[in-house]
Amino acid sequence: MTGVVDPVPPHPAATITAGPPPSLRTADWSEIHGLFALDPGAIHLNSGTVGAMPHAVLDAVDRVTRQWAGGLGDVYPPGMYPDHRAAIAKAYGVDQDEMVITHNATEGVARVIHGLDLHAGDEVVTTTHECYSVLSNFNLLRNRFGIKLTTITLPTGYDVRAEQIIELFEAAITPRTKVLAFAGITLFTGTKLPMRALCELAQRHGLTTVIDGALLPGMLDLDMRAIGADFISCSGSKFQCGPLGTGLLYVRNKIHPEYNPLPLPRFWPIISTWYPMKGSPPPRTRTSLESDNMGDYLxxxxxxxxxxGAGLATACALWDEIGRDRIERRIMLLAEYARYRVAERFGRDAMYSPGADRVLKSPLIAFHPFRRPEDAWNVKKIHEFTMRLQREHRLFTRWTEFDVPGSPHQHYASRITTHIFNDFDEIDKAVDIMAGLAAEMS
Ligand SMILES: Cc1ncc(COP(=O)(O)O)c(C=O)c1O
Known part of the structure; x- marks a missing residue:
């Protein structure tokens, strides 16, 4: 399996600066690497599952845990995190009333899905490439209330184009469709969906949009409002490198017509001690001024x-200091290099992740490592490959499973992910190790 691959950025030599950096904004990447509590000798290429915590985040969690350990304070006001939410919201271009600190992406998306005003016969369009957390919750609504779930199987491979994906969504919408739900970046093939274009499509049909944004924060320099979605549920512990058990949830709570002119959807903030105990909250706003703080309800x-919460806020503040634009560029540069090396070594036909359309590329790269095509549906083999990479080489990756259009089998892929604490040499080493082991196992 070989093929022609796009020109690659050169392997850049690390720039060494003398003396301490004036600030993290200008610190070089080897110094930024030192911020992370990484396991020495291991190669961490699995931030799509869990990132590495910076020492400052660990310190914040430890310090604040100890401060509250005596049990003499009122724990409820700080649990509303008004300042953390305001600071994090600002970094993502939104306001405090639109931002919630959750326990993870799963909890956030479940609270959104079960808070939607859906009834028997209403239709939801989503994909088979969604996380279990999305599909299982919509399926629960199907069983409980009789909604209809339409699942598109996304195309896979190096040459997939954004227009193909938009057309599939458009074709699945019917007059009964109420919701479009999709991952910002899919966890199985690392396809970055054209979020803005899909939200515009949804808006043309008057639909509510739910984005599973688990992989987005800490990777992309996001203006969440400009995406035009109603809800974006994110993980705090993946690319954002906050503590495990943290997440972020964006909820559209006012109308900025340039991004989304539709009225705010009817929404029931389940699990809330702030929602009124009697009567109803004020009607939802029709302007750019909030009528109520939906973030507080949630x-x-x-x-x-x-x-x-303090740990997540510390991670976000570090990212702001380093520069979110700079972080995104670095992650994508490393990913471009990794994609090139994987395609060169395993062949372009082995790639499940898009590589030709700039819009769809992400730092999650999924590919078939073995020579025989039928090994793509051999779960035992891909599991063994991933475990041996860990055990024998301390190389941390993961395998994924997903439907492929036209294939009777689920396919299993190896997946690597680049982050700012990785470097070009690690990628070279990892590709050599994976190629060697795959050849041995083929
Ligand atoms: C796209 C996607 N959605 C949701 C999740 C679940 O995230 P969390 O563990 O934060 O609930 C994951 C985890 O890998 C993911 O990749």
Whole structure:
């Protein structure tokens, strides 16, 4: 399996600066690597599952846990995280009333899905490439209320184009469709969906949009409002490198017509101790001024882990200091290099991730490592490959499973992910190790 691949950026030599950097904004990447509590000798290419925590985040969690350990304070006000939410919201171009600190992407998306005003016969369009957390919750609504779920199987491979994906969504919409739900970046093939274009499509049909944004924060320099979605549920512990058990949820809570002119959807903030105990909240706003704080309704859900919230806020503040634009460029540059090396070594036909359309590229790269095509549906083999990479080489990757259009089998791929604590030499080493082991196992 060989093929022609796009020109690659050269392997850049690390720039060494003398003395301490004036700030993280100008620190070189080897210094930024030192911020992370990484396991020495291991190669971490699995931020799509969990990132590496910076030492400052670990310190914040530890310090705040100890501060509250005596049990003499009122734990409820700090659990609303008003300041953390305001700071994090600002970094993502939104306001405090639109931002919630959740326990993870799964919890956030479940609270959104079960808070939507859906009834028997209403239709939801989504994809078979969604996380289990999305599909299982919509399926629960199907069983409980009789909604209809339409699942598109996304195309896979190096040459997939954004227009193909938009056309598939458009063809699945019917007069009964109420919701479009999709991952910002799919976890199985690392396809970055054309989020803005899909939200515009949804808006043309008057639909509510739910984005599973688990992989987005900490990777992309996002203006969440400009995407035009109603809800974006994110993980805090993947690319954002906050503590495990943290997430972010964006909820559209006012109308900025340039991004989304539709009225705010009817929404029921489940699990809330702030939602009125009698009567109804004020009607939802029709302007760019909020009528109510939907973020507070969702945030107030009993006692919270004050320390984990502080840890996530610390990670976000570090990212702001390094520069989110700079972080995105670095991650994507490393990914471009990794994609090139994987395609060169395993062949372009082995790639499940897009590589030709700039819009669809992400730092998650999924590919078939073995020589025989039929090994793509051999779950035992891909599992063994991934485990041996870990055990024998301390190389941390993961395998994924997904439908492929026209194939009677689920396919299994090896997946690597690049982050700012990785470097070009690690990628070279990882590709050599994976090629060697795959040849041995083929
Ligand atoms: C696209 C996607 N959605 C949702 C999740 C679940 O994330 P969390 O563990 O934060 O709930 C994952 C985890 O890998 C993911 O990749």
């Amino acid at each position: 945030q107030s859900a009993g006692s919270a882990s004050i320390a984990r």
